[in-house]
Amino acid sequence: MLETTELVKRFKGTYAVQGVSLYLDKGESVGLLGPNGAGKSTTISMISSLIKPTSGDVLLYGNSVVKNPAAIRKVLGVVPQEIALYEELTAYENLKFFGRIYKLKGKELELRIQEVLDMVGLRERQKELVRTYSGGMKRRINIAAALLHEPEIVIMDEPTVGIDPQSRNHILDTVRLLNREKGTTVLYTSHYMEEVEQLCSRMYIMDHGKVIASGSKQELKRILTGEDILHLQLDGPGAGMAGELRMLDAVLQVEETENGLKLIVAKQSRILSQVVQIAERHQVEILRVHVHTPSLEDVFLHLTGRTLRD
Amino acid sequence: MIAVFLAQWQKEKRSPYAILLFIALGIMLTIVFGMGAAKKMSYAVYAGDGLEAPQAAEWVRLLNREGKFEFRLIEEERALRDVREGRAELAVKLMAEDYRIVMAADNPANREVEELVRTVYNEELQLRAAAASADDPQQYLEDVERRLRQPPLALEIEAADGGEPVRNDMSLQLLFAFTLYTVIMTVGYKVNAVMEERSSGVWDRMILSPLRKTEIYLGHMGYSFCIGMTHIAVALALFRYVFGFPIGDRYGMLLVVAAIYTIALVAVGMLLTGLTRTPEQFGIVLQIAAAAMPLLGGAYWPPGTVTNPIILAVSEFVPLTHAMEAMKGIALQQYGPAELAAPLAKLLLIAVLCMGVGINMVERRSH
Ligand SMILES: Nc1ncnc2c1ncn2[C@@H]1O[C@H](COP(=O)(O)OP(=O)(O)OP(=O)(O)O)[C@@H](O)[C@H]1O
Ligand SMILES: [Mg+2]
Numbered sequence: 217m218l219e220t221t222e223l224v225k226r227f228k229g230t231y232a233v234q235g236v237s238l239y240l241d242k243g244e245s246v247g248l249l250g251p252n253g254a255g256k257s258t259t260i261s262m263i264s265s266l267i268k269p270t271s272g273d274v275l276l277y278g279n280s281v282v283k284n285p286a287a288i289r290k291v292l293g294v295v296p297q298e299i300a301l302y303e304e305l306t307a308y309e310n311l312k313f314f315g316r317i318y319k320l321k322g323k324e325l326e327l328r329i330q331e332v333l334d335m336v337g338l339r340e341r342q343k344e345l346v347r348t349y350s351g352g353m354k355r356r357i358n359i360a361a362a363l364l365h366e367p368e369i370v371i372m373d374e375p376t377v378g379i380d381p382q383s384r385n386h387i388l389d390t391v392r393l394l395n396r397e398k399g400t401t402v403l404y405t406s407h408y409m410e411e412v413e414q415l416c417s418r419m420y421i422m423d424h425g426k427v428i429a430s431g432s433k434q435e436l437k438r439i440l441t442g443e444d445i446l447h448l449q450l451d452g453p454g455a456g457m458a459g460e461l462r463m464l465d466a467v468l469q470v471e472e473t474e475n476g477l478k479l480i481v482a483k484q485s486r487i488l489s490q491v492v493q494i495a496e497r498h499q500v501e502i503l504r505v506h507v508h509t510p511s512l513e514d515v516f517l518h519l520t521g522r523t524l525r526d
Numbered sequence: 527m528i529a530v531f532l533a534q535w536q537k538e539k540r541s542p543y544a545i546l547l548f549i550a551l552g553i554m555l556t557i558v559f560g561m562g563a564a565k566k567m568s569y570a571v572y573a574g575d576g577l578e579a580p581q582a583a584e585w586v587r588l589l590n591r592e593g594k595f596e597f598r599l600i601e602e603e604r605a606l607r608d609v610r611e612g613r614a615e616l617a618v619k620l621m622a623e624d625y626r627i628v629m630a631a632d633n634p635a636n637r638e639v640e641e642l643v644r645t646v647y648n649e650e651l652q653l654r655a656a657a658a659s660a661d662d663p664q665q666y667l668e669d670v671e672r673r674l675r676q677p678p679l680a681l682e683i684e685a686a687d688g689g690e691p692v693r694n695d696m697s698l699q700l701l702f703a704f705t706l707y708t709v710i711m712t713v714g715y716k717v718n719a720v721m722e723e724r725s726s727g728v729w730d731r732m733i734l735s736p737l738r739k740t741e742i743y744l745g746h747m748g749y750s751f752c753i754g755m756t757h758i759a760v761a762l763a764l765f766r767y768v769f770g771f772p773i774g775d776r777y778g779m780l781l782v783v784a785a786i787y788t789i790a791l792v793a794v795g796m797l798l799t800g801l802t803r804t805p806e807q808f809g810i811v812l813q814i815a816a817a818a819m820p821l822l823g824g825a826y827w828p829p830g831t832v833t834n835p836i837i838l839a840v841s842e843f844v845p846l847t848h849a850m851e852a853m854k855g856i857a858l859q860q861y862g863p864a865e866l867a868a869p870l871a872k873l874l875l876i877a878v879l880c881m882g883v884g885i886n887m888v889e890r891r892s893h
Binding site for chain 1: 533537726727728734736737
């Protein structure tokens with residue numbers, strides 16, 4: 217239903233987004249992952265028609281959003297990365313305002329306000345000033361404000377940064393409820409791989425303004441299926457043997473860790489005996505070996521050379 | 527639009543202190559300085575060069591006859607010490623047929639005193655000279671005195687252009703000046719909500735909603751206007767009905783001027799929003815602009831004090847200048863629609879220009 221074609225955004229000479237193409241099918245929940253400055257928020261702003269792309273377009277059911285922003289605004293709910301509320305008003309008053317600007321009134325407005333408050337679990341505290349809320353509670357109202365008009369598509373820009381576990385669980389539950397029970401299409405942006413793994417059927421990984429990988433969880437992990445990760449716990453420094461390990465054909469990468477070494481090796485390479493021999497030669501004892509199948513974090517590390525939260 | 531307006535009002539109800547403070551400030555400044563201006567200034571005189579006490583007293587009587595200032599006869603030593611130590615602006619040394627003025631600084635107010643003393647001395651000395659050449663000097667002086675009391679021909683003072691001379695009442699002028707000044711702050715802080723919402727992201731939420739942009743702007747500007755108007759209306763009503771300032775019977779006309787002035791202020795606020803990047807920046811620029819406006823417009827001094835052509839030219843772009851002119855005209859000079867047309871048209875022109883340029887810049891900033 218929604219797709220972007222080669223979106224590009226340039227800010228005074230620097231490219232924030234350079235050629236992003238992605239799509240959302242009706243009822244899907246899709247993740248958008250990437251480290252700081254990857255261009256996620258800029259991409260979202262272009263999709264929601266807040267900023268005009270330098271080139272490329274956003275298509276809603278095949279129609280250009282750039283030419284006709286009104287069409288997407290009707291069906292879209294955006295949860296901004298920053299908390300966009302009146303801190304001086306209560307949660308209830310905020311929701312009343314955001315409902316009113318979506319032309320809701322009277323009984324219906326009241327009903328919707330109580331419904332979204334239930335969804336984010338803040339019904340009991342709706343009469344308190346937003347200013348006095350915890351960061352997590354503010355984030356939950358920030359989400360609620362985008363749901364009042366029952367949008368078909370909800371875009372959330374890092375809705376769980378810097379909050380307590382209770383609020384975070386509430387938010388994850390809200391997203392699940394929206395997607396699974398109400399059939400809302402969700403684009404969920406995050407730094408946290410595990411959230412996206414839990415919530416989304418598909419994901420895009422962005423870095424430096426580009427999509428560097430996309431697909432389902434399994435598809436992405438397959439990028440690394442040819443490899444295993446070996447954690448060696450040693451009783452002494454591993455620096456000495458690292459060089460020799462790197463000479464082995466089956467070893468793709470060697471990294472020093474806190475208490476040993478981490479190797480990325482080709483699968484089924486029967487490398488263990490060689491590793492043991494090298495360790496003996498350097499008079500280092502291997503206390504433990506752990507073979508690990510890659511996670512999405514590893515995929516990300518593999519693709520970008522950085523961890524997500526760097 | 528109503529939703530935007532109401533949200534601002536709800537915020538106001540939570541913390542109405544800022545606007546109340548500005549209204550109170552305007553009233554306090556007016557009472558402190560305006561009352562001061564209304565009080566007659568008092569100056570010290572002393573007898574010099576062996577002037578006899580009765581003669582000195584006679585000069586003091588003549589000086590005080592004008593009623594413009596109050597002159598008090600005191601010891602020479604004390605009078606001079608007061609000037610030297612800054613307790614007095616000036617002291618007048620009386621002599622039999624001449625005078626000297628010792629002043630701490632040369633300023634318009636002091637020059638006015640000197641002018642008066644000179645006139646009184648000139649007239650009196652001429653009169654005495656004429657009397658001396660008459661047959662019976664004592665009889666002559668009495669005649670003059672009597673005729674002055676019942677003049678066969680009333681003299682009227684006219685301004686150079688033949689019209690009535692411009693009367694000015696400093697306390698009323700200051701009343702308008704402080705009211706118009708404090709309302710700049712009130713309106714400015716309300717318009718700053720636009721910038722606050724742009725930086726908090728509430729603005730983007732409104733853009734994404736079915737609200738039209740004109741509704742967003744009108745909601746905000748309408749609100750700022752209402753608050754500004756309320757401020758002026760309350761302040762003027764308090765001055766007139768509670769403190770009894772003589773602002774005339776044309777309260778309604780004053781409100782018309784206030785309305786147009788407030789529109790101009792909202793427009794200037796939009797211009798500042800276009801020129802600055804954050805609510806904090808806006809706040810700083812607003813304070814500078816608000817402080818500069820009355821200074822440029824000469825609102826705190828008697829008319830004609832500011833003569834620098836550059837400042838006078840700049841003051842033409844300051845809404846406060848024209849609002850002052852219109853309000854003083856209404857309260858003191860019976861200005862009618864014809865006289866009010868020019869200042870009000872200038873205010874509207876400033877409003878249209880600032881609003882156009884301001885909104886344009888705000889919109890451009892979003893891309
Ligand atoms: N208005 C702007 N003007 C100039 N540069 C900008 C602007 N907005 C974003 N950028 C730049 O574009 C790049 C991408 O920013 P963006 O906010 O889209 O990243 P992000 O993936 O959302 O990061 P984060 O996880 O920190 O939110 C950054 O380098 C940022 O500095
Ligand atoms: Mg972002």
